[in-house]
Amino acid sequence: MSLAQEKGLLRFLTCGSVDDGKSTLIGHLLFDCNEVSEDGLARLHAQSQAGGRAGAALDYSLLVDGLMAEREQGITIDVAYRYFSTPKRKFIVADTPGHEQYTRNMATGASNSDLAILLVDASKGLQIQTKRHSKIVSLMGIRHLVLAVNKMDLVEYRQDVFDTIAADYLTFAQKLGDCDIQAIPLSALQGDNLSRHSEAMAWYDGPTLLDHLETVDTSHAVKVSAFRLPVQWVNRPNANFRGYSGTISAGQVSIGDDVRIGPSGALSKIASILTPDGEAKSAGIGEAVTVTLADERDISRGNVIAAADDPPPVSDQFAAHVIWMHQQPLLPGRQLQLRLGAQSVNAAVTELKYVINYEDNSHNAGKTLGFNETGYCNLALDHPVVFDTFENNRDMGSFILVDKLSNETVGAGMIAFGLRRADNVHWQAMDVDKQARAALKGQKPCVLWFTGLSGSGKSTIANLLEKRLLARGGHTYLLDGDNVRHGLNRDLGFTDADRVENIRRIGEVSRLMVDAGLLVMVSFISPFRSERRLARQMVEDGEFVEVFVDTPLEICEERDVKGLYKKARAGQIKNFTGIDSPYEAPENPEIHLHAADKTPEELAEEVFAVLEAKGIV
Amino acid sequence: MILREVAAQFDNPVLMYSIGKDSAVLLHLAMKAFAPAKPPFAILHVDTTWKFREMIAFRDALMAELGLDLIVHTNMAGVEAGITPFSHGSARYTDVMKTAALKEALSLHGFDVAIGGARRDEEASRAKERIFSFRSANHRWDAKNQRPELWNLLNGRINPGESVRAFPLSNWTELDVWTYIEAENIPLVPLYFAAKRPVVKRDGMLVMVDDDRMTLAEGEQVEERMVRFRTLGCYPLTGAIESEASTVSEIIEELTHSNLSERANRAIDHDEAGSMEKKKQEGYF
Structure with missing residues (x-):
């Protein structure tokens, strides 16, 4: 203060x-x-x-x-x-x-x-x-x-x-x-x-x-000297006033200064500055201000108003140190909310480069980051953010990671530098698009994601449904968890980190197939909510239909089609869902099949009826 | 900065206005943070019906002057049950007329964040409060399981039914508050300034006789003394201190040399050891 x-x-x-x-x-x-x-x-x-x-x-x-x-x-x-x-x-x-x-x-x-x-x-x-x-x-x-x-x-x-x-x-x-x-x-x-x-x-x-x-002299000035104002709040008391409020995180600003707005890159000039003590001609670092601009610009919370000739970098990928603060380890690929200043975006660690060993300051390789561990990693975001490196500007170079289900703050990060890769790999625009391909087949492409315990009947139901759809002239493909593990995901095991990667790949494949206009059925235990959400986010709204095959554990274990429960109980299989690894039931599946007292045929018919009602077939 | 974060991150914020000096500062900051607009949130006062009369008069005049709508909430069930600080003791009374009333008001209006003027320097358990302090759907505080707050990044994500208490003055001290009041010339309830008032000495506290609901015990005598209040709450529970300080600068001078803590005259903090912490877990501010 x-x-x-x-x-x-x-x-x-x-x-x-x-x-x-x-x-x-x-x-x-x-x-x-x-x-x-x-x-x-x-x-x-x-x-x-x-x-x-x-x-x-x-x-x-x-x-x-x-x-x-x-x-x-x-x-x-x-x-x-x-x-x-x-x-x-x-x-x-x-x-x-x-x-x-x-x-x-x-x-x-x-x-x-x-x-x-x-x-x-x-x-x-x-x-x-x-x-x-x-x-x-x-x-x-x-x-x-x-x-x-x-x-x-x-x-x-x-x-x-x-x-x-x-x-x-x-x-x-x-x-x-x-x-x-x-x-x-x-x-x-x-x-x-x-x-x-x-x-x-x-x-x-x-x-x-x-x-x-x-x-002790701690005047460690912020190393960025150019103006930075992260917009916290858009102040619009009436149609004539449109102000942008925030606390200046670096530099100085005066009326008439040229500014650039990140991430859009739009240019404008400062028209007025309102400080806690009233109108002012200029303001500096640490002051809570409200500014207005000379031009109408589309600016919202999270944008950064900065010096036009020295704006902060914008990127959707960066390298950062992350301190993990939760008992559940950080798994690369899992979606988290990243909050940087007033910006919040979805983010995932794409690569954990190393884990810091505090005892001797050395670097260890690691697939996950445990409670209280610090790692150096690359993160990918679903939208670009405006930032400075942590070394140059603590305010704009620091972020927290929030679990999207529990809403807990699970990690803290410090940005080392932005990765420009995003600028170099462009999306190739295609002339024939998903709609055109789907129209040809007379169906609305989507992912039908069957989740449930091992032995719950996912694959059996999906199989029956595929036959039913085929008979109607539907163009389908069934991705079975077990089968995919024989090929595409042969290199993955059953640790939490590998499970996340497994789902990420299956999600990507289904996304491509939806793009090709297909009805994609995925039959996969997929025990974690966050991973199912990850798969959901890969396709557009309405293209993901979660089918929860809800068969009680006792029944699955009694069936034990593949003899896996017996092995898991005997301790021969580790991390077996339902036994020593949790199954997180869907909270709001599009289709909830109470599978205990119905036949697979009845259940497949139930799914088919919903697809008809949704206009998918 | 913090007030703007509250407004931006939540759907239905409310500012808890207690009429005291911290509330006065909070309200003043809110008026500034959103100028030229008005603060984008509701303002709530939990009225126990035992506040000093001067507080209520001051409150109504200030709200009229600022053009703000105030929601006043009283736990009517408590009033009907005849719960008073004299008849039921301070602990039970605080629970019903303050804690329960507050929870009732928050649930009634569906507020997802309540802004309070609490400071970390007031009391040991408040020293551990976060700026954004998470409350379960039952308004409970879990001191051992708080969200870490790094840099200026405040995480206000909650699920429906849950809420947050926000404390923008967390890092202010009592002296900071008075210095700011002086610098900004913020109006206060006259009770903060020394004047001759009718008081009774009871359990080591100087209790002001504010209306005829207070009955005197044997041997108690009402005396006129030069007193003022360091904090304001319900008159039977808030002790006065003897003081000659009748202006803000005299108060600052007095504080600099004081040897008693601010809440020393608040009866509810002394009910038993760890008492504030228990009240907070149950939903008190």
């Missing part, structure tokens, strides 16, 4: 392993800066007595461990924000947890910070977590690191212990790139080198933690 900037604001985060003393450190800092109120202090005394971790002494961590659950477990479980100030600066602290399952919160804290304090327990030495956290915060663009070697009181304030840890860390940190690192020996519990120099560590002549926080 602009108010804070008058005095200078530093946002920093603290990270470290469990029990390194983060909460104690922040609590003690707040205490030293007189930010603890009398009633807060009274509560602290009471709670320290009742079960604090510091025995009878004041347990400063109780000042910051907010949630009941973590008070009971004795660990911080979420990001907590704290506010304090000294006469020199204002501070916002993100207190972030160290243990592995909540690392995503650390990335969250880092995304809005300029400096990171990495805590190390002097009695334990440098831990893997510290390296992991360093790598994450450096990836997140933080260039100022403080190595806080805590609990020096436990090692008798020995200089050699500190020196070894600091040297180890500096060796490791060389791989982090261009960073400013300050190592400080301290005791958060006793207050040594927090806000006052430690008498016990007279050998240390560097700054105290607070000195350093007050004076």
Whole structure:
């Protein structure tokens, strides 16, 4: 907020392993800066007595461990924000947890910070977590690191212990790139080198933690100097006013400036600028403005108004670092929503180039990206977006990935560069089109996607339906999951990643066949909703008919036509749908066949009737 | 920035207006963020019927001046059941007249996002709130399972029936709020400024006698003291502080030297340890 900037604001985060003393450190800092109120202090005394971790002494961590659950477990479980100030600066602290399952919160804290304090327990030495956290915060663009070697009181304030840890860390940190690192020996519990120099560590002549926080220069200007205004909101109170609102993410703008609108590339001039303080002639980075243009342009939320002579790149493919934040791994090919500024598009990782190994900074090959892993990958989007690289402009180079079903934020990404491939492979326009081919056959081409458990009767029903359609003169093709696996998808196994690729290929083949004017029947277990959605999105609206063959697992297992359930139960087949791999039933299939008590003939007839009703045949 | 995101990402937003200073700032920001248009969302006040009389008068005058329509909601079932802070205790009363009333109002109007003025510096469990805080279809908050918020990217995707609480002032401190009020000359309820008021000392709090529904216990005496309020809620539950600060700049001066936390005088926070967190899980702001 602009108010804070008058005095200078530093946002920093603290990270470290469990029990390194983060909460104690922040609590003690707040205490030293007189930010603890009398009633807060009274509560602290009471709670320290009742079960604090510091025995009878004041347990400063109780000042910051907010949630009941973590008070009971004795660990911080979420990001907590704290506010304090000294006469020199204002501070916002993100207190972030160290243990592995909540690392995503650390990335969250880092995304809005300029400096990171990495805590190390002097009695334990440098831990893997510290390296992991360093790598994450450096990836997140933080260039100022403080190595806080805590609990020096436990090692008798020995200089050699500190020196070894600091040297180890500096060796490791060389791989982090261009960073400013300050190592400080301290005791958060006793207050040594927090806000006052430690008498016990007279050998240390560097700054105290607070000195350093007050004076470190974090003016890391956005490297893009040209004007960028991502449009957040189109303001139209009446027919005479059409303004575009947003916060300027780079550069300056003045009335009369030439601007280019991305992604369309249209040109115009700035006609007026409205700031929170009223009309203005110009405005700069960080200001929330509403601008109007000299010409009528079709601009909507997500577009970017930028300097005409230095516009940001536009692409539907780019390479990026992605931090994965969900228990279900990232599977290349799976559709996600990508949100970059006010833009949101569908996206999929097309290629996972490598997974970063935090321990030694090396790169590992990987097919999927697991919880808390970071990978470098290519992404393909269904619409082009306007962006800058993350290094040049954090605001326009960062994105989040959202699961389209649960709506959870599952990943965060930082754009390395755009891929121009999209510009070079053009669509060849054909003169004879789908409509012409379909008209010849007197049918409306579509995909009939049969999904259901193994043994539910998908293929049997599809077979009967194909005969029925053929008798009517329909031109059909049946793609059977098993058969396709013998040829086109011979190279794929049954891991989640391979299943996604399997469906992607079948989806592409059916799309081509629909283009050829055929009625394509796909008989395929396809257990995941997101993959079925992927196949659906490959064809046009109305061309995808999902047929859910709903046969209860008990019946399928009893039939066990291919003897597969028996094998799966015996543990001879892994990842078998319904046994040790989930089946996600369709929520709104076009056709829902309750298959338990009907014959395949009746079911095929049911599908046929729907196709007639829809005018497909 | 955050207010515009709310308006853009949701179908039916509502701004929760509590008449307090944070609400005043919020409303002021909303008027600016969408100028020259009016804020594209409804404004709601949950009236417990126990607010200070001056608050209600101020509210009605301000809405008329800004030309905004205000929805006022009261839990009538609670009123009919005779739930009052005196008869049922602060915990039960807050649950019925505030939390339940709020949920009722949100469901009644189908609001998919409610904008509140809560700040992270107010209370320990609020420090962990997201700017966009997800609520289940039952308005519950799951503190352990929150969406990460990276950079300025706010994820407001929800399914029908679910909702989000949005807190644009998350990163403001009490001092920031007062500094902004001073800079922008934002009108406030006079109760924030020191004046001679009739108060009773009860359970260590100075309670203002705002109307004749308050009955005095034995030994209690109404005294006239120079007091003001740091936060405003329901008069029987909101303690005054003794103060001489009668202008915004005097308040800022006083705050800089204060040793008591802002909500120290709010009875509902002290019902039991972790009390705010419990209320939040149940749907309180």
